Amino acid sequence: MDGRVLHFYLAGINDENFLMRDRETGSWWQQVSGRAIAGPLRGARLRLLSSEEISFGLWRREYPWGTVLAPVAADRKNYVRAGWVKRYHKYPVVVPLPHGPLQGRTLVVGVTLAGHSVAYPFAQVAKQGVIEDTLGDTPILVALGPDQRTVRVFVRRAPGLPAADSFFKEVAAPATAAETRPGHAGEAKPPARLVAAAVVRPAEQRGQLASKAAAPPIGGGKASPAAHAKKTAKASKPFTLAPWKLLDAATGSQWDFRGCAIQGKAKGRCLPILPSLTEDWFDWHHYHPESRVWSAGLPR
């Protein structure tokens, strides 16, 4: 802050979001906003770096040269257990909530851009895989990663390319009962199918979309067992990095989860990634009261 390096420590809690103080000035900072709410630096705001919650498996594939915060042996017994967040669901929500479909501790993926905010219920993102939306004037794309855990938000417009009106996720077709039974391994695999991003469109466009989706699959039959296992498994599903690609309607290029085109006309170009925050709905709403909630059934 202004050329001075600050060191922070945990100092309290405010409406279920923690407060920290800096050792240098003793100012009080709200964690979620990075804003000093009291003390000598009141009103100042820390520069927010983009960060995301990502599975270690996917992260080490994307950043094999990256480094990891070392565990401290003495604290190891205190580290929160896997799945600890679920325990918090029983605690009350202390801030006022709007009437709406979401419970206070529903996990949402929040995005803010130029004064517009939207929250995507994590369960919806997990179900749809890909959600196309528009935030303000910016077409965006919310995608669940190949690890089924990481969510990324992209601007659905690559610099220097015609705006792609739609992206499709190539996924494996759901297995039939016969396929899952042993002894039928020789059966022909179903072709991969394309799943349109969950966008609500006028009826005539929807027909067009359906015809696109029914077009011969690009890439051919690649229904991998891993993808199938991943689709059907429940909460304690094994970790897999399934084949993952998006196809855009404008150029037919293939895009990976980094948001970069790996094949087709757009090859080499990347979609800008927007910062997003995966957190409880009550906290997102508390700090973004103007935020709308994305819903599969509602027009934009």
Add this chain to the structure above:
Amino acid sequence: MRRLSFWILIVAAVAEVLIAGIPVWVIRPFVAQPPRALALAMALRDAGGWATLLALAVIVVCAAVVLWPPREPRSGAAEGARPRRWARVTVAVAALVAGGVATGIAHVDYFQWMFHPDHDVRAIPIARAHWPARAMVLDVHLGGQARAYPIREMGYYHVVNDRLGGAPIAATY
């Protein structure tokens, strides 16, 4: 003099309890923090260091006066009006204890008792990080470097002061 000291002692002890106690009460988890109550609590935390010491000094002086053995023989008239000795001793000891505890609370960051800070912030290469693939991490990349902050560690530390890509950063969760 002794009587005045007795009442100053009580006022100082109450002040100690309020200065240290209000922030503890207001800034507690799983309740809402009304903005004015929070502002008061933060102000009391800021001023608590010297305020509790000052009040403690007042308590010590007043307690000494109150507890000093009476030199003059008791007169029958004053007997009824003056607090009895056992009551004075009880109040003085209680005030000393309250003042000591309150001063202690005002001088420590008790939130760090529950969540110790990371005193040994280091980064290790992926090959030496033994987290399962499904473990979630907080990813930050800056200046050509990428660092993962495992959520299970961050859920405990909440704040990690680190350097990445040449810049001082605070990873928070």
